[in-house]
Amino acid sequence: MDLQSARIKRQIQLAELDEWREKAYHSSKLYKEQTKRWHDKRIKIKQFKAGDKVLLFNSHVRLFGHGKLRSKWEGPFLVLNAADHGAITLQDDDGNVFKANGHRLRIFLEPKIPELEEVDVYELTEIE
Known part of the structure; x- marks a missing residue:
């Protein structure tokens, strides 16, 4: 067994592992940024004032x-x-x-109550 070639092979594997970790971190960061943008775009700002x-x-x-x-x-x-x-x-x-x-x-949106309309009242009388 050649220790020198085993050492070099192990160093290459560790370097590849670091590259994979960096790629995973980068893609995770991109995903989080996109999710935050999507969420923030859909937030509706509510502003309340006295009397509401x-x-x-x-x-x-x-x-x-x-x-x-x-x-x-x-x-x-x-x-x-x-x-x-x-x-x-x-x-x-x-x-x-x-x-x-x-x-x-x-x-709170109060329900609209329709105003009462004036109605003409006619009285019926009998004719003899």
Whole structure:
């Protein structure tokens, strides 16, 4: 067995292994960058201001007392203050004030109630 040729062969194998690691790192980095770009492009910026009405997403799993088909959106709540870092101060109908993450909120769109139209009323009388 020639130790010199075994040493050279082993060095070549280690160099090839380093090349494979570098390729894997590079492709992983490219994949992460593309995924981040794809994700960031689809994020919708939500901006809340004082006086808005919002719904709060309740993600707690409740096994009893709430049906499967019940909506997880609670509210509406009134926005009192919106901080720059995403914390929103909310107030419920009872006057309780609390803070929530802005990612768990969405604008509450109030249903449009059609205005009542005036209707002419005719009275019928019998003719003798």
